[in-house]
Amino acid sequence: MTTLTICPTGYYSPNYNKYNKLIPRAFPSSSSTYLIFNRSFESTALTSTSPLSLRCFSSPYPVEDMDGGVGPTLYPLHRCKTLHLVRHAQGIHNVDGDKNFKAYMTPEYFDAHLTQLGWKQVENLRKHVHETGLVKRIDLVIASPLLRTLQTAVGVFGGEGYEDRMDVVPLMVANAGNSGRAAISSLNCPPVIAVELCREHLGVHPCDKRRNISDYQFLFPAVDFSLVESDEDVWWKANVRETREEVAARGLKFMNWLWTRKEKEIAIVTHSGFLFHTLTTFGNDCHPSVKTEICKHFANCELRSMVIVDRSMTGSDTSTTNYPGNIPSRLDLPSGVAHKKLEKEETSSND
Numbered sequence: 001m002t003t004l005t006i007c008p009t010g011y012y013s014p015n016y017n018k019y020n021k022l023i024p025r026a027f028p029s030s031s032s033t034y035l036i037f038n039r040s041f042e043s044t045a046l047t048s049t050s051p052l053s054l055r056c057f058s059s060p061y062p063v064e065d066m067d068g069g070v071g072p073t074l075y076p077l078h079r080c081k082t083l084h085l086v087r088h089a090q091g092i093h094n095v096d097g098d099k100n101f102k103a104y105m106t107p108e109y110f111d112a113h114l115t116q117l118g119w120k121q122v123e124n125l126r127k128h129v130h131e132t133g134l135v136k137r138i139d140l141v142i143a144s145p146l147l148r149t150l151q152t153a154v155g156v157f158g159g160e161g162y163e164d165r166m167d168v169v170p171l172m173v174a175n176a177g178n179s180g181r182a183a184i185s186s187l188n189c190p191p192v193i194a195v196e197l198c199r200e201h202l203g204v205h206p207c208d209k210r211r212n213i214s215d216y217q218f219l220f221p222a223v224d225f226s227l228v229e230s231d232e233d234v235w236w237k238a239n240v241r242e243t244r245e246e247v248a249a250r251g252l253k254f255m256n257w258l259w260t261r262k263e264k265e266i267a268i269v270t271h272s273g274f275l276f277h278t279l280t281t282f283g284n285d286c287h288p289s290v291k292t293e294i295c296k297h298f299a300n301c302e303l304r305s306m307v308i309v310d311r312s313m314t315g316s317d318t319s320t321t322n323y324p325g326n327i328p329s330r331l332d333l334p335s336g337v338a339h340k341k342l343e344k345e346e347t348s349s350n351d
Helices: 092-097 101-105 116-131 147-157 213-219 244-260 272-279 288-295 335-350
Strands: 004-013 033-037 073-076 080-087 140-143 192-194 265-270 303-310
Touching: 004 288, 080 147, 080 244, 080 272, 092 101, 116 147, 116 303, 140 147, 147 192, 147 213, 147 265, 244 272, 244 303, 272 288
Parallel strands: 080 265, 140 192, 140 265
Antiparallel strands: 004 303, 033 073, 080 303
């Protein structure tokens, strides 16, 4: 049983060119901050101004309302992270692969790069994350170490207008992967790291085999590849394809690894197969519409925002918003406790 919970908070899809601004709202008590989740999907037209702007999610402890349906659930805010999940923009392998699945076997699609349409999709998503202010909230960008995901990550979340100077290296050099694109700056943008756990379905398909990390380091100088253990691709096998269960297990391992990171708001640029098989492990006790919202296939360059909850105490972060109260200190018994104490004292005095 997984120890994590995922809840959708909004999405951007290039097919619809809109973003449902379902931003997590904090519900403070007198001293603690929580996120509250509507797990019944009773509200189907939520907006950014709705009093309850988070939708249903997976939990091993269903809360039933009076009618037997799934009701709201509360979690401490510091045990949550916001994830902005992004599928890479259109790659050269997608053009033929979407028409004929066997095209993914083509050797020429090794470590596929973005098409010109893919770069247009990147530009549109970049415009969106800047217009909504999302890029300013993101603490970290994680990318699968393949060319198409790295190009998407730096294209969407990278800095503006690179200028050649000795003290700043670019996120991407000019014409990386025969892109015909200018260099991308590493200034005024979140850090980008490559993580192998969020790679696409491994094996057999040449488009999902990566090149040596030393090659990527030349193309993407400011991207941090230190977490990738091997220069050569030792994960991809020419004659062995990962099972769906193995992809899902790797995805859950990745989700649990996120709790070793201190960052609270993270963008993850990855792949359709990885996202689908990972996310299908969540939302099994939710309304079917919410289950669909969580795990439906991603379009190229679609962004979908989720909240992930640590239920296992894996994360060790303390709250930055909770306040202990009773400062200056004084006797501060809850009214019910104080009343019982008074009754006990009165009974004792009567004895």
